[in-house]
Amino acid sequence: MMMRRIILWTVLGLIAAAGIAYAFWPRPVPVDLLTMAKSHFVVSIEEEGETRVRDVFKLSAPVTGRSQRISLEVGDHVEANKTVVTRIEPIDPSILDVRSQVRAVAEVRAAEAARVHAGAELERARVGLKYARIELERSRSLKKNNTISQLTVDKAEENFKTQIAAVKVAEAALKMRDFDLERARAQLISPQEAVSQRQTRQFLPIRSPVSGKILQIFQKSEGVVQAGGALVEIGDPRDLEIEVDLLSSDAVRVEKGQRVEISNWGGVGDLKGVVKRTEPFGYKKVSALGIEEQRVNVIVGLTSKPESWKRLGHGYQLDAKIIVWEGEVLSLPLTALFRKGERWAVFVAENDTAHLRYVEVGQRNGLRAEITSGLKAGEKVVSHPGDRVAEGVRLELRQALSGNGN
Structure with missing residues (x-):
């Protein structure tokens, strides 16, 4: 009886020990393995861009005046030095306040009085000329009879010529006063009178300096424009380029001639382009998160068929x-790589066992990294090494992947 109990408890102890040993026995860690193989690796910079016409011409008003309504529409074709974009007329006079009105009326009256004075001066000069002519004729008649000397005749001729000049001076002074009166009356021209005379005014036609299409109209309606004020923008939409603003840290990696893939432009398929230049100056731009960023414009030319x-x-x-x-x-x-001290490392599967391997990393993009040394084609690498994967741990294949991620 005693022997049976001993045997029973011995068997039960062995079973319990076997269960405990089985529970704590190291089990293989299920992992996904990548088979190393060469594949096409691309490092790129992706950013939103905006198309623009390469040469945009902003047509401005050469003088201050009233611009007529622009009948052209955005997208209309214009020809260089032929298409009249608008016409600029002189602006209407402003409305005079009470003080300016009184001053202008007084200037008109002063100009009228000055004209009367100039007219009287002209009349006096003419009378003097008439008397000088009579004196000259009398002196010449007396000289024939040797009644007076030649000196007296010469003085009469000098006086006659002086009076002729005085008449011309008086006539010019009268004309000056006429112009002064006209100028003074011009100050009293009201806007209503100017509108009634608009049909007889001169205007300045503003023609397109280049051939192309209207890209933007700054002032379509009739109105006063200042000299240098923008009227329209003109360009050739067939001569497009793309402006891409990059972070300055990304822009230093961009070089002329690099290939560009253009997507999400609204049409069918992707377009192709090439980097034409990187602008040599940067500028600050506030991101959607309110962060100031230093940006640089990169200009891309389209190489796809127009x-x-x-x-x-x-x-x-x-x-x-x-x-x-x-x-x-x-x-x-990048999920297969981790830092081990100051170096990059991976776990390589050899004979279903994990082995730590140091590697050298070259080019990187947002998802993958180039391996320059430490691994060879055909070797298997743990794609997502968790905390259970360590040196010497047995591995169990869960899914096999190729090194290019397919």
């Missing part, structure tokens, strides 16, 4: 993807 983007115009929004580097290399998702 027929494919003919519906694009000035100021259209799109997405630009600038390819700053690409090549056939070994690469890994």
Whole structure:
């Protein structure tokens, strides 16, 4: 009886020990494995861009005046030095206040009085001329009889010529007073009188300096414009380029000639372009989150056939993807990499066991990184090493992936 109990408890103890050993026995960690293989690796910068006409001409008013209503519409075609965009007329006089009105009336009266004075001076000069002519004729008659000397005759001739000049001076003075009167009366011209004379005014036609299309009209209705005031913008929508504003830290990686992929522009398929230049100055721009950013404009030229983007115009929004580097290399998702001290490392699966491997990382984009050393094609790498994966841990394949992420 005693022996049976001993055997029973011994068996039960063995079973319990086996259960405990089984419970704490190291089990393989299920992981996803990547097989290293060379694939096309692309490093790009993606940002929103905006189309613009390469050469935009802003037509301004050369003089201050009243611009007639612009009959052209945005998108209308214009020809250089032929199409009249608008006409500028002289502006109407302003309404005089009481003080200016009294002053203007007084100036008219003063000008009228000055004219009367100038007329009297002219009449006196004419009388003097008439008397000088009579004296000259008398002196010449007396000289024939040797009654007077030649000196007296000469003085009579001098006086006659002096009186002729005095008449001319008086006539010019009268004309000056006429002009002064006309100028004084002009100050009293009211806006109503100016409107009634508008049909007889001269106007200045404003012609388009270049051929193209109207991109924007700044002042369509009739109104007063100042000299230098913008009227319209003119450009050729067939000569488009794209302006992409990048962070200055990204712009330093962009070079002339780099390939650009253009998407979300509203048409079918993606467009192609090439970097033409990076502008040499930056500017501050406040982001949607209220953060000040230093931005730089990168200019992209379209290389796709014009027929494919003919519906694009000035100021259209799109997405630009600038390819700053690409090549056939070994690469890994960033999730497979982790820092081990100052170096990058991965876990390599060899004989179903995890082994720590240090690697060198080259180019990186937002999802993947180029592996320049430490791994070879065909090796298997843990794609998402968790805290259970460590050196020497047995691994169990959950899903096999290729090194390019497919």
